[in-house]
Each structure stands twice: as C-alpha cells, then as structure tokens.
Amino acid sequence: MxxxxxxxxxxxxxxxxxxxxxxxxxxxxxxxxxxxxxxSSYQHAWCSAHNGIEEYENPxxxxxxxxxxxxxxxxxxxxxxxxxxxxxxxxxxxxxKKGAVVLILExxxxxxxxxxxxxxxxxKHHLDAEYVTPEILNVKDKxxxxxxxxxxxxxxxx
Numbered sequence: 381m382x383x384x385x386x387x388x389x390x391x392x393x394x395x396x397x398x399x400x401x402x403x404x405x406x407x408x409x410x411x412x413x414x415x416x417x418x419x420s421s422y423q424h425a426w427c428s429a430h431n432g433i434e435e436y437e438n439p440x441x442x443x444x445x446x447x448x449x450x451x452x453x454x455x456x457x458x459x460x461x462x463x464x465x466x467x468x469x470x471x472x473x474x475x476x477k478k479g480a481v482v483l484i485l486e487x488x489x490x491x492x493x494x495x496x497x498x499x500x501x502x503x504k505h506h507l508d509a510e511y512v513t514p515e516i517l518n519v520k521d522k523x524x525x526x527x528x529x530x531x532x533x534x535x536x537x538x
Contacts, residue, residue, distance in 0.1 A: 415457060415486065417517060421529040422484050423455045425516045438474040451480040451508060458483055458491040461498045468507050480508035488513055 402414045427434050427446035436447035446453040452471035456464035464481045472479030483498055485491040488511070495511045502509035517524035523531050 415530070416522075417486075417514065417519075417524055417531050418526070418529045419455055419457065419484065421517055421524050421526040421531075422482070422512050424526050425518075425524075426455070426482055426512055427453075429516075436475070438471070440474065442470065442474065444471045444475060446482075447475060447477070450478055452477045453480045453482055455482050455484060458485050458494040461494040465498070465501055465505065465507065468502075469505065472507070478506070478508060480510070483509070483511040485511045485513050 423434060423445050426432075427448075430446065430448050432446040432448040432453065434446055436444040436452075438444065444452045445455045452468065452475040454464045454468040454471060456467075461481075461483055464483065468479035468481045471477075481498060481502060483495050485495060495509070499509050501507075514524075517526075519531075523529075526532075
C-alpha cells in the first residue's frame with residue numbers, strides 16, 4: 381500500500397511540474413515559457429537589496445547577474461533550474477567568490493519542486509540556493525516599479 385501511495389504522489393508531482401508553466405510560440409514555431417515580469421526586474425530588486433553589482437563583466441566577457449561582497453549570483457526562472465547551476469559554478473570560478481543561484485518562482489505552490497531539485501544539487505556542489513517570488517517586486521496594479529520590465533510593455537499593448 382505504501383509503495384502505491386509513493387508512486388501516486390510521484391506521478392502527481394510530475395504532472396504538476398509539467399503543467400506549471402504557460403507556453404507561447406514564436407512566429408517561427410519555437411516554444412517558450414511566458415513570464416509576466418522580466419528576469420532583470422527580479423535581479424534589480426534582489427541585487428539592490430543586497431548591495432550588489434548588476435551585470436558584472438568577467439574577464440571572459442560573461443556577465444554575473446549580481447556580484448556581492450561574498451557571492452557570484454545567477455538568476456533564472458524555475459524552468460531553467462538546471463542550467464543555472466552551471467552558470468553559478470562558472471561565475472564562482474571566474475570571480476573566486478561563492479557561487480549562488482536565486483531561482484524565480486512565479487507560482488511557488490507549483491514550482492517549488494524545481495527549487496527542491498536545485499537545493500539538493502547546490503548542497504553537493506557547495507553553492508548557495510534561494511528563491512524569490514513576485515512579492516519582491518512590490519507589484520501594484522499588475523506593474524512592477526521597473527520601467528524596463530515586460531509588464532510595462534504588455535500593459536501598453538492592451
């Protein structure tokens with residue numbers, strides 16, 4: 381009985397993780413995940429709260445999303461949790477600071493599974509892992525305070 385329950389819970393978790401995102405298609409047919417706010421808006425909010433430097437350029441011309449006194453931080457949306465690990469590792473090597481990932485969870489209830497995956501691997505590779513939600517943006521009337529965010533472009537098209 382326990383085995384059946386575990387399998388059922390695993391299947392439900394898989395279904396939630398598969399259907400957690402809304403997709404769009406480009407004019408050439410490529411599929412992408414839709415997001416209400418830009419990654420850079422989350423980056424602005426978190427980085428300024430942590431006195432970091434945004435878009436710090438490494439000697440190899442790659443850019444750290446936010447460089448703080450002790451950490452080289454990569455930001456990514458939940459669906460890109462796996463690739464964020466490699467970037468954080470690279471930024472750590474380039475800056476000689478601890479690598480970190482801040483995962484953006486637009487819907488924490490359905491996307492927490494990605495953060496749990498990230499945490500397990502981050503622990504093994506000695507990376508810091510945390511997440512942010514739209515609350516960090518102080519959204520008012522569906523708009524965040526960052527004028528370069530896509531929420532402002534979407535609003536003007538309506």
